[in-house]
Amino acid sequence: MWRGSPRETGSLGAGLLLEPPAVAEVYECPGGECGLRVRACGELVSASTSIVKHVVELLGGLNVDVSLESPAPLAVGYAVSAAIALAIAIGEGSRRGWSVEASAAVAHEAEVLAGTGLGDVVAMVYGRGLELRLAPGAPGLARVESFPVNAKTIYSLELGRMATTEMHRALGEKLVALAAPRWQRIAENPNLDTFLREAREFSVEAGFAPDWLREKLDRLVSRGLVRGWYVKKRVAIVVPEDDAAGEAREELEALAAKRGLRLRRHRPAGSPLSVEPCYSSFM
Numbered sequence: 001m002w003r004g005s006p007r008e009t010g011s012l013g014a015g016l017l018l019e020p021p022a023v024a025e026v027y028e029c030p031g032g033e034c035g036l037r038v039r040a041c042g043e044l045v046s047a048s049t050s051i052v053k054h055v056v057e058l059l060g061g062l063n064v065d066v067s068l069e070s071p072a073p074l075a076v077g078y079a080v081s082a083a084i085a086l087a088i089a090i091g092e093g094s095r096r097g098w099s100v101e102a103s104a105a106v107a108h109e110a111e112v113l114a115g116t117g118l119g120d121v122v123a124m125v126y127g128r129g130l131e132l133r134l135a136p137g138a139p140g141l142a143r144v145e146s147f148p149v150n151a152k153t154i155y156s157l158e159l160g161r162m163a164t165t166e167m168h169r170a171l172g173e174k175l176v177a178l179a180a181p182r183w184q185r186i187a188e189n190p191n192l193d194t195f196l197r198e199a200r201e202f203s204v205e206a207g208f209a210p211d212w213l214r215e216k217l218d219r220l221v222s223r224g225l226v227r228g229w230y231v232k233k234r235v236a237i238v239v240p241e242d243d244a245a246g247e248a249r250e251e252l253e254a255l256a257a258k259r260g261l262r263l264r265r266h267r268p269a270g271s272p273l274s275v276e277p278c279y280s281s282f283m
């Protein structure tokens with residue numbers, strides 16, 4: 001929903017919060033040796049990346065040293081850009097004595113201005129398990145509700161890269177028309193099975209799920225190995241049936257090997273983003 005300001009702009013939507021999380025360490029650097037080291041799956045994310053540039057510009061400069069390691073790659077669909085924006089904004093915001101919510105609002109604004117996300121920041125700040133965004137905007141304005149996800153393991157299969165800006169260009173107005181009735185049905189009955197059903201339909205209609213993948217994963221559902229699946233941008237999310245987890249994993253490993261895809265194992269996140277003070281051993 002595009003509103004008068006980036007703070008008010010945001011999305012209504014639903015998603016799954018997954019672990020392991022991206023982890024950032026932030027230190028003050030009074031000696032002037034501030035730096036940013038952001039890695040996603042070992043790959044260095046450049047300081048000229050649009051999300052990094054926007055958040056640093058909104059903050060008016062950095063006086064902290066930020067190291068972030070993301071276990072998932074950028075520009076696939078895992079919302080890694082929001083994790084980067086949050087790490088930088090909360091890191092610098094803590095130095096300035098800002099609340100986590102005020103810092104996270106800057107991360108949300110940067111996401112909107114960079115065109116990399118509309119609801120990912122609030123989902124991470126407030127959500128756990130299955131999150132439902134019921135009012136748009138930055139932390140402080142958005143309303144997010146969370147529902148438990150009773151699944152032990154969740155897999156992802158990466159199909160390639162697609163920037164969020166590219167997704168908006170490709171889908172345009174169609175995105176809202178396709179997503180709104182499905183979001184409504186999830187809100188009426190917010191649980192993992194409704195979410196998986198509606199998200200699968202949305203991925204197929206939006207053209208995110210190639211035929212070979214849809215056929216394969218639907219077959220695993222009919223065989224009772226997989227509970228549900230969907231594709232967000234270029235990442236397929238697959239929830240196995242808990243009592244068929246071993247067989248489901250073998251099938252997904254074989255699919256990944258055949259197609260040369262990366263398979264990752266996750267679990268539902270049991271809590272939102274956490275911020276903890278750390279003390280240097282020199283203190």
Ligand SMILES: Nc1ncnc2c1ncn2[C@@H]1O[C@H](COP(=O)(O)OP(=O)(O)OP(=O)(O)O)[C@@H](O)[C@H]1O
Nearest residue numbers: 050051074075076077078079080081082116163164
């Ligand atoms: N190969 C690439 N393809 C697209 N974008 C890239 C690539 N490498 C770096 N980028 C940059 O990475 C960021 C991608 O943000 P984007 O929102 O698309 O990804 P994400 O946050 O990982 O996924 P999503 O928000 O869809 O869940 C942008 O700042 C973009 O400029």
Ligand SMILES: CC(C)(CO)[C@@H](O)C(=O)[O-]
Nearest residue numbers: 011013117118119120164
């Ligand atoms: C736009 C988006 C799909 C990018 O990850 C996300 O921010 C959302 O759902 O608002």
